[in-house]
Amino acid sequence: MKKLSLLVVLCTFSMLAFAQIEVTLAPSGTSDLGNQPMGFRALTPLVLANNGSGTIHITGIAVSPNGPYSIYDDPYTSCPSHGQLAGRAHCEIVVGFTASDVGEVQGTLMVTYAESDQPLRATLTATGVYDVTIIAPTPHLEELPCNYHITDFFGPSPCTVTLLNQEPTTLGSISFGVEPEGDFSIDTTLTTCGSSLSFLSSCTISVQYNGDMNLEEGVLQVTSDSPDGRTIKFRVQGCRIYTC
Numbered sequence: 383m384k385k386l387s388l389l390v391v392l393c394t395f396s397m398l399a400f401a402q403i404e405v406t407l408a409p410s411g412t413s414d415l416g417n418q419p420m421g422f423r424a425l426t427p428l429v430l431a432n433n434g435s436g437t438i439h440i441t442g443i444a445v446s447p448n449g450p451y452s453i454y455d456d457p458y459t460s461c462p463s464h465g466q467l468a469g470r471a472h473c474e475i476v477v478g479f480t481a482s483d484v485g486e487v488q489g490t491l492m493v494t495y496a497e498s499d500q501p502l503r504a505t506l507t508a509t510g511v512y513d514v515t516i517i518a519p520t521p522h523l524e525e526l527p528c529n530y531h532i533t534d535f536f537g538p539s540p541c542t543v544t545l546l547n548q549e550p551t552t553l554g555s556i557s558f559g560v561e562p563e564g565d566f567s568i569d570t571t572l573t574t575c576g577s578s579l580s581f582l583s584s585c586t587i588s589v590q591y592n593g594d595m596n597l598e599e600g601v602l603q604v605t606s607d608s609p610d611g612r613t614i615k616f617r618v619q620g621c622r623i624y625t626c
Contacts, residue, residue: 404434407493407502415479415508419515419548423480425454428504430461430493431472438467439496445477451489451506454478461493481510512548515614540569540588543616547579549608554578558587558604565593566600566618579606589618 408429415424432438443463445451453459454476461473477491489506547553556577560566572588579585589602604614 402434403436403438403497405438406431406433407504412505412507417509417511418479418481420481420510423478425476425478428475429472430475432467432469435469437469440465440467441496442494443475445491450479450487452478479508484510512550515546540572540590542586542588544584544586545575546584547581550581552578552580553606553608555607560589560600560602562600565598566591
């Protein structure tokens with residue numbers, strides 16, 4: 383009888399140890415998405431980790447206030463809003479912020495799971511600002527270069543970027559150019575930007591690649607009488623399709 387009792391105690395202890403739950407959401411401090419021009423979405427990843435040995439059952443992933451903040455779905459967010467996360471495993475939640483007004487916005491990411499009545503929370507902050515911005519042709523977690531291939535058969539292909547004025551005033555003295563000259567040039571027939579741009583208006587700049595078979599890098603540079611005096615620079619790349 384004593385041996386049987388001991389066996390039951392040992393089995394119970396072993397099952398509890400096997401089902402140990404330890405879940406974290408990182409980073410643990412405030413995730414600051416920084417200053418963001420109105421209408422643009424900034425992204426930040428957070429990692430949900432199940433550091434224990436037992437599987438957890440996620441019952442919800444939500445962000446508030448909903449609107450400025452949102453969960454950025456596939457292909458970057460790998461955590462299921464309703465699903466399992468095995469022990470010793472982790473997944474990623476990518477939160478997006480889109481400014482609709484000027485000023486700081488505090489937010490919260492909350493993850494609930496069946497094994498606990500206490501949800502995990504992460505603090506978010508971001509600030510909407512007026513700005514003059516070059517919009518990349520392809521949105522991504524990071525700013526991608528304007529990267530395009532050219533074939534001898536089809537000829538050069540222009541790369542178009544958009545200049546958006548979010549300063550609360552009309553911009554003047556706008557000038558732009560691309561370097562190095564020769565390998566890159568501005569296609570004036572497709573470019574709509576002029577010397578001024580009114581508030582919340584946009585225009586396009588068409589960059590032409592004229593280089594050889596090697597991968598070339600250049601910089602599109604835009605200056606204006608913006609109040610902050612900032613010069614905008616955007617990286618461009620070009621090559622022949624059969625060599626890069």
